[in-house]
Amino acid sequence: MSNIKVTHADSGLIRARVVHSEQVTPHMRRVTLGGPDLKRLTARGFDQWVRLALPKSSETRFDNLADSFGVKGYVRFLTLPKATRPVIRNYTIREVRPDLPEVDIDFVCHGDEGFAGPWAREVGPGAEVAMIDQGCGWAPVPAPWQLLVADESGLPAIAGILRDLPRETTGHAFIELFDDADRQDCQAPAGVNVHWLTRQAHEDPGTLALRAVHELDFPDGAPYAFVVGEQALAAGVRRHLVQERGLPKTHVTFSGYWRRGKASPS
Numbered sequence: 001m002s003n004i005k006v007t008h009a010d011s012g013l014i015r016a017r018v019v020h021s022e023q024v025t026p027h028m029r030r031v032t033l034g035g036p037d038l039k040r041l042t043a044r045g046f047d048q049w050v051r052l053a054l055p056k057s058s059e060t061r062f063d064n065l066a067d068s069f070g071v072k073g074y075v076r077f078l079t080l081p082k083a084t085r086p087v088i089r090n091y092t093i094r095e096v097r098p099d100l101p102e103v104d105i106d107f108v109c110h111g112d113e114g115f116a117g118p119w120a121r122e123v124g125p126g127a128e129v130a131m132i133d134q135g136c137g138w139a140p141v142p143a144p145w146q147l148l149v150a151d152e153s154g155l156p157a158i159a160g161i162l163r164d165l166p167r168e169t170t171g172h173a174f175i176e177l178f179d180d181a182d183r184q185d186c187q188a189p190a191g192v193n194v195h196w197l198t199r200q201a202h203e204d205p206g207t208l209a210l211r212a213v214h215e216l217d218f219p220d221g222a223p224y225a226f227v228v229g230e231q232a233l234a235a236g237v238r239r240h241l242v243q244e245r246g247l248p249k250t251h252v253t254f255s256g257y258w259r260r261g262k263a264s265p266s
């Protein structure tokens with residue numbers, strides 16, 4: 001579930017290659033993508049995200065993908081032969097260096113399941129990828145303070161938003177991890193209180209962040225809230241904010257970034 005407004009950028013399909021990859025923290029792999037086609041990417045900051053096409057094998061083709069991943073583009077993708085079409089996943093752009101041009105994407109290494117997480121762990125320089133810019137999910141309404149909530153999959157989004165927020169912004173950011181060593185330095189405005197929470201192995205993803213929002217003594221006025229991460233976290237915080245705190249639905253942007261036990265659709 002999500003109410004993020006997807007914007008299909010004019011840049012269409014952008015092709016790139018892996019330049020470098022490094023372990024940022026124990027469970028976060030940073031993959032740097034580069035190549036001249038990236039000059040066409042408009043850097044939007046905040047939580048700008050992309051549909052990222054990844055190679056399944058040396059047979060994977062990127063030259064026959066649509067320029068947009070709307071309904072038409074998705075249907076076209078499904079008609080492509082399975083043997084040669086890439087895997088598509090959603091990822092946040094962690095950093096853009098337009099002068100080179102390069103982008104960094106931070107992948108949660110969540111084990112051996114799925115495709116993107118294991119791919120990022122193993123990939124070396126030269127691998128081909130493609131991406132379609134989907135814009136930013138963060139779409140604030142005027143509000144006296146901001147509430148940002150995420151698990152580790154939303155850490156790149158929250159870090160980007162904290163980096164790009166006006167410096168006078170106030171509020172709270174809750175970032176739940178499964179390993180405390182996965183914390184990253186965030187360039188948060190001085191008035192935004194960043195709370196790091198670490199769940200235990202027996203706790204469901206999102207449990208601590210959801211509880212922390214329940215227990216938060218809200219500053220005056222209705223905040224703008226941005227809530228992303230495992231589906232139950234995103235839906236649970238939104239429900240709490242709207243039903244129990246009385247926030248207008250327009251004040252809450254939420255997105256289930258992943259679902260326990262369920263692979264992404266493509």
Ligand SMILES: Cc1cc2nc3c(=O)[nH]c(=O)nc-3n(C[C@H](O)[C@H](O)[C@H](O)COP(=O)(O)OP(=O)(O)OC[C@H]3O[C@@H](n4cnc5c(N)ncnc54)[C@H](O)[C@@H]3O)c2cc1C
Nearest residue numbers: 090091092108110114115116117258259260261262263264
């Ligand atoms: C707008 C948007 C931006 C996103 N940005 C990022 C980002 O910058 N970095 C990032 O790491 N993720 C991000 N995600 C989440 C990412 O798209 C999903 O985690 C995706 O499912 C990973 O694909 P996969 O091939 O590794 O696993 P899948 O094939 O989709 O799933 C396989 C199995 O792995 C499990 N799984 C998937 N993701 C996780 C996880 N994070 N933790 C634990 N188990 C998991 C599933 O429940 C399933 O059982 C974003 C999602 C959205 C919608």
